[in-house]
Amino acid sequence: MAIQIGAKPDSSFDDPIGMLKDCHRRIESFLHILCVVVDRAQGRSLTVEERAAVQAALQYFRTGGQRHTADEEQSLFPRLRKSDAQASDEIDRLENDHREANDLHTSVERLYAVWIESGALGPDDTQQLLAATSRLKQLYSDHIQVEETTVFARAAHILDRDAIAAIGIEFRLRRK
Helix, strand or coil, X not given: CCCCCCCCCCCCCCCHHHHHHHHHHHHHHHHHHHHHHHHHCCCCCCCHHHHHXXXXXXXXXXXXXXXHHHHHHHHHHHHHHHHCHHHHHHHHHHHHHHHHHHHHHHHHHHHHHHHHXXXXXXXXXXXXHHHHXXXXXXXXXHHHHHHHHHHHHHHXXXXXXXXXXXXXXXXXXXXC
């Protein structure tokens, strides 16, 4: 990521909860690109700049987004479930959100690929892309709010230092 003057530095593997929050900011940023481009470019070819921005956003969700989901589902959620039985329903909902988001990303990726390759997107496909990006925006907004105000706070309170350290190690290994 580019360094922005005055921006908070990204969290390290010593702060995996912070890393998840940092990732949420990237998700919001890249999703914003996908939403804005389809909204502004309807009925025309994408510019070189729009195409590059969309491709970067799609690549982020293919890699960083998938890794973020794995970080939560393979590292954080199992430990939280084990330590806090009350968290189970919330975690189930979040995992369902992940599955829905994955399906929506598949659709968004396919529609943007058609647009980029053909230079045009028909009205029906444009409406599908608008609907998919709009749903993703709402889904992520709700999802991130629950994670950051409830789940991450609960994890920081309930999980001990060793569990947090193990999560950070798993995050690091996932990125090798």
